[in-house]
Amino acid sequence: MVRAPIGVHVSHLPIGYTTVVVGAATYFLAHDIYYKKHGKDYVVVEPPEGKTTTVAASDSQNSEWLIYPAEGQSDKELERDRYQCHRWAVSQSDYDPSRSKNQHSKRDDYYRAQAACLEGRGYVVK
Structure with a gap:
């Protein structure tokens, strides 16, 4: 090599x-x-x-996610964007991983919404 x-x-x-x-x-x-x-x-x-x-996601449900700041975002921007995307995903999916349990269909919707939001803000989510 x-x-x-x-x-x-x-x-x-x-x-x-x-x-x-x-x-x-x-x-x-x-x-x-x-x-x-x-x-x-x-x-x-x-x-x-x-x-x-x-840089990687830290919560237990999506700990396998890696979030790449593709546009040079700082750690502070990443944390702000993750929080804002979390709030938006909760409103879109009616699921909050810190409060909801055993609602797997809504949980999947929440994570799809959160990933879409982060990607819309210039991150690559894997």
């Missing part, structure tokens, strides 16, 4: 990538290679210096 050279542009990220935040900068990591969003493409960059944070 040959390591991708710094500066190479790709149109899609490899399967299994994770989103890493360093300060206000968002990177995408796959197979020990870092990428940054550049227009519609991604460019291979040097590994960032500093403390990194992997």
Whole structure:
């Protein structure tokens, strides 16, 4: 396997990538290679210096979700958007995961609505 050279542009990220935040900068990591969003493409960059944070959903029902800030949103923006999308999904589905139990059909509607809202705000939800 040959390591991708710094500066190479790709149109899609490899399967299994994770989103890493360093300060206000968002990177995408796959197979020990870092990428940054550049227009519609991604460019291979040097590994960032500093403390990194992997961005992922945290509640138990959708803990397998990864939420990628595709437009460079900060952690603060992500948390605000997740909360606002949660409130909107509750109003659309009549299901609140913090209060409702055993309503599986409504729960699925809630998570679909929440994902659609986040995607509408520039996140990639996987």
